[in-house]
Amino acid sequence: MQVSFACTDHGLKAPRNGEHSKQNATSPNTASKARARFRTVALIARSLGSFTHRYHHNLKESTAKLTGMKYRNLGKSGLRVSCLGLGTWVTFGGQISDEVAEQLMTIAYESGVNLFDTAEVYSGGKAEIILGNIIKKKLWRRSSLVITTKLYWGGKAETERGLNRKHIIEGLKGSLQRMQLEYVDVVFANRPDSNTPMEEIVRAMTHVINQGMSMYWGTSRWSAMEIMEAYSVARQFNLIPPVCEQAEYHFFQRDKVETQLPELYHKIGVGVVSWSPLACGIITGKYENGVPESSRASMKPYQWLREKVMSEDGRKQQAKLKELAHIAEKLSCTLPQLAIAWCLRNEGVSSVLLGSSNPTQLTENLGAILVIPKMTAGIASEVDHILGNRPHSKKDYHH
Template sequence: MEYRRLGKAGLKVSALSLGSWVTFGKQVDLKDAKTLLKTAYDAGINFFDNAEGYEAGESERIMGEAINALGLPRDTFAVSSKVFWGGDGVMQKGLSAKHVRDACDAALQRLKVDYLDLYFCHRPDIDTPIEETVRAMDNLVRQGKVMYWGTSEWSAQQITEAHAIARQEHLTPPTMEQPQYNMLNRHKVEAEFRPLYDGPGLGTTIFSPLASGLLTGKYLDGIPDGSRLDLPGYEWLRDALLSDDGQQRLEKIRQLKPLADELGMSLTHLALAWCLKNPNVSTVILGASRLEQLEDNLGALDAVAKLDTAVMDRIDAILDNRPPKPERFGQ
């Protein structure tokens, strides 16, 4: 396993990590969760990602039970939560100081830990001033309930504003952002966030590296029964695939398949290795519902060396979506 700094922070996280979106509490029960977590941990994964909004807290409860049952030493792993969607009540959502604290306390109970290593603002909140949220996060850090706080799917402007407020008011600034990043979604990580890597030292814990399974190639011939796009509550993913844009994306994946075959790797390994080539990616969050799936994804680490400059150029030619910038990552 490779370990990378979380931006400019001292914390080092595994290049591959394990997340629970869609899987824990939906496709994965406690028994399977213990198997997945132990396999990931034994392979060197030291970061487990979660959120209050994942299956209304059930995902965190299962992860907490599994970690506790496995007896993992607390000083050998990092666990996260995210705050925004805590319930239907007016005080149970958003990024108000009250909900930020209430959600943290609830996550600590469900995950069975004394502190969160990473705590994310799951989305920007237009109804709450950023200064209020920054102060709320700073309070949690000072109380020892949170080690590092960050954002998810915030704009570069919003993150920059949070840093400016923290600097002016002597508060704890955000350390990391959790954006979607994959071969099909590149602009935010590769272009919009560029000034934040060298300046504030932004770390990134990217999600959906396989574009919700599209980049595995399993949807090239339709939507398999039991797949993520076939699950109740995720119709929006299926609708996106069936749209004109979705079909154009599938065509790009069809064109990537011969290249993956030539390199002697699966489309899955190609897509994950491509994400790992970006030095501004702190960790790539894997989502797995089956042990075989997780074990296969871990093999992507060995595929990174095959993605030299010539291969990266061929990938760019197929994708035709590279954001303009002085030089590409991985060179």
Template sequence: MEYRRLGKSGLQVSALSFGSWLTFGNQITDKVADELMGVAYDAGVNFFDNAEGYAEGKSEMVMGKILKAQKWERDTFVVSSKVFFGAERKGPNQMGLSRKHVIEACNAALQRLQVDYLDLYFCHRPDKNTPIEETVFAMNTLLQQGKIMYWGTSEWSASEIMEAISVSKQNHLIGPTMEQPQYNLIERNKLENEYLHLFKNHGLGTTIWSPLASGLLSGKFTKGDTKNTRLELKGMDWLKDRVMAEEKMKKVIELQKLADKMNLPLAKLSLAWCLKNPNVSTMILGASKVEQLRENLTVLEVVPLLTDKVMGKIDEIMGTKPELPAF
């Protein structure tokens, strides 16, 4: 396993991490969840990602039971939660980023995960109804109480993150350390364009999600077959339509041909491509089957095969590289 600093912080996170979105407490049994976390941990994964909104809190409960049963030393793993969408109850003060919900949600996550503190705590989305200053102060309170070690954002714009950093500096508080954006061969703009000054000037770390674009880049869908995938889960019609868009599928089919020429699974080519970006601190893997996770955990072996020539060919096929503004 390779370990990378989380931005400018001193925290070391495994380049490959493991997340529970859509699987824990929903798609897979608790026994499979236990096996998956064990396989990941044994392979050197030290970061496990979760959120209050995953399966309305059930995902954290499943992960908490596993962490307790495994009895791993607390200093050998990093665990996260995210606040915004609420857990099971969705009342007016049970969602969003108000001081009340941020602090109460943290306490609830600690109970569900059965840990004394969260290593990483994310604002899962920006909250247009709460001043960023209020959220920054709430996060700083949790840091002072020792309930969280680092805080960050997920799917915030660069300007929103900059405002949080500015508020922190003006008030001598600890600002956001990391952002969790979607990053893959389809969605590239934030990491390769919008956030560049945050990486350069503020040392922002990233914990990227959906490196396989919800399975589009996994190789499963090049024939349009979604059977036994997350796209067939109840309520996932919106995701299926987005993932299976005709124009995207054409590009992925061409990418599959390149992967075949390199004698690589499309998934591993796509995952290795993400890891080539030096601004990726860790890449969150999701899995519903042990063999699938074992395979993807070997992706670091593939990264050296992605030469400049191969990377250029990938850009040519996908046509998704952001155009940077001319200065």
């Protein structure tokens, strides 16, 4: 934060030739008053300078006194987001009723969550409609919320998908209509689009921001190289670069978030909003003895998840989760809480999106906030030892 002070005509402006004697004649105290005023301004500037430095340091992560929720900057932008957000992927308009969706949003909001994530493709647009209806019904201040949506799959027509200028603008307008909002806080480009030049994507995202339809833009499921290209294009043409990447991150999916994205965070300020901290429910431990009938993996559209759980890798993962449960026990928390707090130990992770389908589950997951201080280097090392999948970063090779 910079503080600047303008010298005005009130005795701080240097007199022009011939004016000095006039000023002295009419007001002999002008010069001394000006010096005194300047000294005051200098003192204020100096004190503000030292204050703002401390203020910025404290801002890195702050805690809401009433709820205990922690807030971080979204990447290196100035936007403050709750370190736990609520996602609406398979729940809103899909697995749960509108009443339960409202319960979940209320619990989240009252627990200090300000980040709510959706996408034009979720439940064919229903997730955005339900999200918007709840916000309108609850009369929450729009300025207290951070609403994010993702664009790519908007409809069946050839022109209703992708990241071309037409779909980015029309798709976002459609999302805003469904949510009954004037703007979103972040619009994400959901997967890279090889059919559209990067310059067109960045120009279109800059346009929707300049038009007030979104405050920021980000990427979702992009590679580090693609994000870097978007940043380079933005710098080359004086456009707006992305501020964060949405990426899958959990015990069994680590490489991208731990080795590729930290470099982007430090070099260009791109942070991470991570999703699936419980690996589609695998990390809850409910698949320890096979696939329960009520679970997601038992449903027809999730045959891939069933196969994953039942595979040899899946069985190995369950064995590791049994060991990790002992660490959770030692920390007096549940396995899901340990998994979520483990994601948040990463400095580049701005927020972790939770995807809960019932109030009890959401309340438990929000309790991960209390586990973050317990995630010491020693605990992280124990987790690494059990998982045996710690990716090698560039730093590791220097030792």
